[in-house]
Amino acid sequence: MPDLRTRVAKSRVIGSYGHQRTVLPQRSINAGSAPADYRRWAIVIAVLEARYLPTIGIDFLELSNVDPEAWQKFREDFDPVNTAAALQVSPDEARKFAERLLSRAHTLDPTGDWSKLIRRAPSRAWKSLRGDALVALDHRLAGEILLTFVEDLASRGAAEALPETNSFSRSWHPLIERISTRRDTPLDEILGDLGVSPHANVVLAVEGETEEILVPRVFDELGLRRSPDLLRILCMRTEGRDLSMVIALTVAPLLGERQGDNYWMIRPPTAVVVAVDPGEVWATQAKVEKRRRKWIEEIQNVVKAQGGEVDETELEKLVQVRLWKQTCFEFEHFTDLELAQTISVLHPNSGGLDLPGLVDLTAATRSAGADIKKVWHGWNPQIRKPELANALWPTLRDKIHRAQRDPAADVPPIAAVALDAHDLAQSFNFGRYVIRAKSD
Structure with a gap:
């Protein structure tokens, strides 16, 4: 039927009124097989499909009007050599016609590179296809039946083996259009080529509840996309948590x-950016580097388990640590007065301190290198970090707005981390990536 499409478009109506008829132009010598040839192959494919079509799907065996035991008996009794003789079909003929079907599928298919994903999908998902996408799939299914038949003949020494599809890696060939080639291509690779990989490009790991609440708001305020396929935020919830295996x-x-x-x-690559307080675990740059090296070693171990080893400078780019200068996130981003004012609003009596006294206590806590929680230690009731984060958000938002308006204003450190993490995630655009192997 596809051969008729261009001819119908050029058809003309002749004859007088009441005796009109539609005339099609003659078939082109380049139109491919003649209708009689297609009719012959339609019969061949109809004979073979009962044996081969149910096994084309990679998800499960699809049978209609027969139970699995009966079909298995039919499969065991099926003799491809005798069938080829009865159909008067040679393996070479079958392969050539299958390649013709696959070439036509490639020409007809309107989905372009997305056809790789369609072929990789389970057969139950094909039922929603319409138009030329469905026509192209039907051609691929018919071609696959013939080629599987040829492979069956080859396994019995009655035909030459088909070439490996990876032998066509540098040029297009009809055999790379096979539905069965989807088994050879990992789904992650197909999705990456199409730019719809579900894996995050960057994981931003933060330490506490304050960051867990405020970081998503910072991204939103900056207008940065933080969908899970681009960037994910991971809250460690404790300073000493070992992220080695998660990062690896x-x-x-x-x-x-x-x-x-x-x-x-x-x-595509995934990088991790860890933004933490300089507590006991991260007290010195040497400790930071020691932990980072441990993560890189764990990553290399996962790579070695795949039978390879990569240049560690490549892995270093994918593991970053951002350390706050102050002892905790709150002290890094807010002044003593801003913190004291917020605490005085959240607590009914602020431990019996007036605002100047609370400012002094906050400053002393900062100087002592303690966490902000030390300010309200022993108070009743205690202030919860989520409450503090929500109350501090308007102040942090104003600082972001100020930095957006005034280039000379300080950019809040968490905003700088968010921008850098987002830029890093955006740098891993869709497509294929390579990573350098370790030198021998």
Whole structure:
């Protein structure tokens, strides 16, 4: 039927009124097989589909009007050599016609590169296809039936084996249009090529409840997209939590084929940015670097388990630590007066202190290198960090607005981290990525 499309578009009506008829132009010599040839192959495919069509889907066996036991008996009794003889079809003929069907599918398919995802989808999802996308799929299914038949003949020594599809990696060939090739291409790789990878480009790890509440608002206030496929926020909730395995599994690249000094990456890179207080675990730059090195070693171990090893300078780019200068997030972003004013609003008597006294206590806590919680230690009731975060948000928002209006104003550190993390995530655009292998 697709051969008729261009001819119908050029049809003309002839004859007098009441005796009109539509005339199609002659078939082009380049139009492909003649209708009689298609009729012959339609019969061949109809014979073969009972044996091969149910096994094309990779999700489960699809049978109609027959129970699995009966079909399995039919499959065991099916002889491809005798069938080829009865149909008077040679393996070479079957392969050539299958390639013709796949070439036409490639020409007809309006979905372009998205056809790779369609082919990778389970067969139950194909039922929603319409128009030329469905026509192209039908051509691919028919071609797959014929090629699976040829493979069956080859397994019995009655035909030459089909070439591996990876042998066509540098040029297009009809065989790369096969539905079965979806088994060879990881879903992550297909989604990455299309720019719809579900894996976050960056994971931003923050330490406490205050950050957990305020960081998403900072992103929103800056107009930065933080959808899970671009950037995810992870709250550690405690200073000493070991993120080694989480970071290793999140950041470790999935290695594809090695070409020269590089590995193809099956999915786009994921980086991690850790923003933390300089507490006991992160007290010195040496401690920061020691923990970061541990993470990189764990990532390399995951890579080694895949049978490869990558240049560690490549991994260093994917693991970043941002350390606040003050002892905690609150002291980093707010003045003693701003904190004292907020605490006085949240607590009914502020521990018996007036505002100047509360400012002095806050300043002393900062100087002592303690956490902000030390200010209200022993008070009844205690102030909860989520309450403090919500109350501090208007002040932080005003500082962001001030920095947006005035280039000379200080950018709140968390806003700078958010911008950097977002820029890093955006730098991992869709497409294929490579990572350098470790030198031998």
